[in-house]
Amino acid sequence: MLIEFSIENFRSIKEEVTFSLLASPDKSLEKNTFESEALNKGDRLLRTAAIYGANASGKSNMVMAFGTLREMVLNSMLNRPGDLLVHTPFKLDEGCLEKPTRFKVVFIHNNVQYVYGVAFTGERIVEEFLHYYPRGRKSLIFERKVGNGEQEAKFTKDRRVQKGILDRTLDNVLYLSSSAQQKYEKTMEVFRWFREELTVIQKADHPGLMDYTVELLGRSEEYKKLILKTLVAADLGIEDILVEYRELPFESFSSKLSGEQGWLSVRESRNKSELVDIKTVHRAGIGNVTGIENGNVNRIGSENENGNETVNEEWQEKGTEKVSSTVQFDFYEDESEGTKRIFYLIGPFIDALVNGKTLVLDELDLRMHPVLCEYLVKLFQDPSRNKKNAQLVFATHDVNLLDLNLFRRDQVWFTEKDPGTGSTELFSLTEFSPRRDKNIRKGYLAGRYGALPFIGAAEGLN
Structure with missing residues (x-):
């Protein structure tokens, strides 16, 4: 203190x-x-x-x-x-x-x-x-x-x-x-x-802060629940966060050097051949639905500009007509700068609250x-x-x-x-x-x- x-x-x-x-x-x-x-x-x-x-x-x-x-x-x-x-x-x-x-x-x-x-x-x-x-x-x-x-x-x-x-x-x-x-x-x-x-x-928009939050997400389910609860309360539309580490070919790595700095900083702080994928999960509306049969939803898969499907299989029927889905956003490409900023800060904030730290920002x-x-x-x-x-x-x-x-x-x-x-x-x-x-x-x-x-x-x- x-x-x-x-x-x-x-x-x-x-x-x-x-x-x-x-x-x-x-x-x-x-x-x-x-x-x-x-x-x-x-x-x-x-x-x-x-x-x-x-x-x-x-x-x-x-x-x-x-x-x-x-x-x-x-x-x-x-x-x-x-x-x-x-x-x-x-x-x-x-x-x-x-x-x-x-x-x-x-x-x-x-x-x-x-x-x-x-x-x-x-x-x-x-x-x-x-x-x-x-x-x-x-x-x-x-x-x-x-x-x-x-x-x-x-x-x-x-x-x-x-x-x-x-x-x-x-x-x-x-x-x-x-x-x-x-x-x-x-x-x-x-x-x-x-x-x-x-x-x-000292630099509150430093992309290295993302590592702080990502590390807490993987530390325990309790930390993840606290982070998600805080993000939900902040009304960002985020219901879940998915983090995946995967190998990145060298030629792909070199072609990305001029890309998103937050993305690059996480890779640089770890093994340079490793890419950290972060997806934020949002609740969507009815989506591209062709019909409902026996409680099952028939849908047309949606693609983003890169050709990647963004709507997953978690469809739910509400009543007899309305359905909702969860949609995965690419954190680096799809989220606003304000949302990224909150994500950067939420790790240090939760860590301080849980452990009684002094946070200077x-x-x-x-x-x-x-x-x-x-x-x-x-x-x-x-x-x-x-x-x-x-x-x-x-x-x-x-x-x-x-x-x-x-x-x-x-x-x-x-x-x-x-x-x-x-x-x-x-x-x-x-x-x-x-x-x-x-x-x-x-x-x-x-x-x-x-x-x-x-x-x-x-x-x-x-």
Whole structure:
């Protein structure tokens, strides 16, 4: 469970900003919050939070920061001597170029609160620390700093073991990653949170997300039922999904390279000689029927433009005249971009809800109807569906969600560029204290809360 995340000197973010899922004392919409034994008495966490702002204001950079930290934790142990770290400091101030980027995340794992922080340049880790709160009391696991050109470390637990691990850790590798790889249990717990409980989707239309949903469909019948139930509720007309893996001849593979990117990405992530076929099953009307005899339907097989039959044998008589059928659509060719988008997202959403994960997502509203966006948000906000206290953090432009009947004031965040420095500022709607009966959508579009684009006159276009 995520409590808060701080970012400094990363892309458009110059000064430290802190995003928090710790609920304010506001008593409205308490179902949008939940308790945890690891929090102080009376504290609660938010189930969801939305980040609004103009284009290029830093919303995506917030999500990217989550992804960058997660990627570093999971993969920095693969670095070799001399490998550079991905250091993208604030570029509009020359003084920031050589300064480290800093991240700090506060979270809960197995009912224990942790605080992990790191600072790094392109060449090395300059600071790293991990605290935790067993039985509610703060305790240091490790602290690592570079002072006077030399690495300094402090351990209060398992000093000899941790000192040996640090001696084997390169300057460009996180101690958290290195120690977890060497099976030091206290850091393995934190590593597991990043790997298993934090999901970050930076490009929400990335076709690789299809693999996520396809894998869940094949994992168990229970997952498939949950995915189908959600798709049916979304009113897409889909009643079933069929996935088939089949061999693809080399000449066919090469001829498809310029085709559907989603299709190609699944094949590339698996064996290149294997094609993943996805069919969506829809309920049709009467179809090409020649007559009904003794309850059996005589039909004329229908073909698509490729000459493939699309209507299967599952005909049903309703009364004495009306019949319906199921029709198989080719997912890549026949489904809309919006349907594909929902299919991409439904896997990560269901996975988060079932397993109590924190899902951080950019552009929730991309290619989706506002009603569907609201439906996906409500999946997380409904305690009867979100029994594991999963969390959803998303960037969006969908102002239809700006409703105090849907969100608490502490669930709405804004990013805005400082006109003087060009750096991203982050602030919450709570800073404006709108009344609970206020139309915050209207207020936002009127510029009352900032975070709107300034549209100037386009000279020469008149």
